[in-house]
Amino acid sequence: MALILSLETATSVCSVALHDKGSLVALLELHQENVHSQKLMLLVEDIFQKTGLKSSDLAAVSVSSGPGSYTGLRIGVSIAKGLAFAHDIPLIGVETLEALAFQAKHNLVKGEHVVPMMDARRMEVYMAVYNSDFIQEEPIQPKIIETNPFLEYLNRGRVFFLGDGLTKLKEVLNHPNAVFLKNLNSATSVGELAYLKFENKEFVDIAYFEPNYLKDFRVIASKKNPLLL
Structure with a gap:
């Protein structure tokens, strides 16, 4: 076991x-x-x-x-x-994001892609792009969702999108090769x-391991009293 x-x-x-x-x-x-x-x-x-x-x-x-x-x-x-x-x-x-994308791995055929998305601030998401061999083609990064993003991939074949960032994406993306999955x-x-x-014995050091927050954590000042955090 x-x-x-x-x-x-x-x-x-x-x-x-x-x-x-x-x-x-x-x-x-x-x-x-x-x-x-x-x-x-x-x-x-x-x-x-x-x-x-x-x-x-x-x-x-x-x-x-x-x-x-x-x-x-x-x-x-x-x-x-x-x-x-x-x-x-x-x-x-x-x-x-790799774990999120892995949920769609078995949906992919050759030439297709999967884009896991997580909601960030305003019109931003955290995202990455994986191909059908589950090789990362775009690294994990924050991305501002603009009109018809990911056309480079969509024009080549189906692209599976999943995660809680889809709410923002659906507002601006309309393409026949876009497949929206409900997976979270x-x-x-x-x-x-x-x-x-x-x-493969790919372990991390318990003492020094830290999460990848990607963005610096920011404390927002109180609107009622600017002297308070």
Whole structure:
């Protein structure tokens, strides 16, 4: 048995999964804003209780490593680090957009692309582009959504878009090769990719690992009192 606990907290989705050798054993998730600090550890406890397994059975812990919500990522990584340290097992970091894109991997045929998108500020999203061989053609980056983006890829074949950034994209994109999927971030695909990394011993240093926030965290001053943060 190669049991891996995976956490996904980069967005409003609070998701916990158990995989054994890459196969899903159990999944618990909440689609609610700002519940990670109160609910994530409860979901971890519940998933072990429901499966009859124990945290001491784990071979590794994996966590979505960003980009995404500063608070969500910080909570997820902190709990993942704590579990890995407590049980003296490896910690695996999985890029958030890579895990999101992986959900569409089996939809692709030669020449097609997948673009995972996560909502950012205003008309901005975090995005990347992967081809049908799941090779990253555009790196993870923030992007301002403008009229008919991604035409370079759309004119060559179907492009699958997924994630909570689609609301912004649908307002400006109209192309017959655009396919909009309903998939959101989930620990399911984090765990699938984590097992591949586990086999290759691609672990991160528990002491020094930090999420990829992509943008600097900014504290907004109070509008009522500019002297307060």
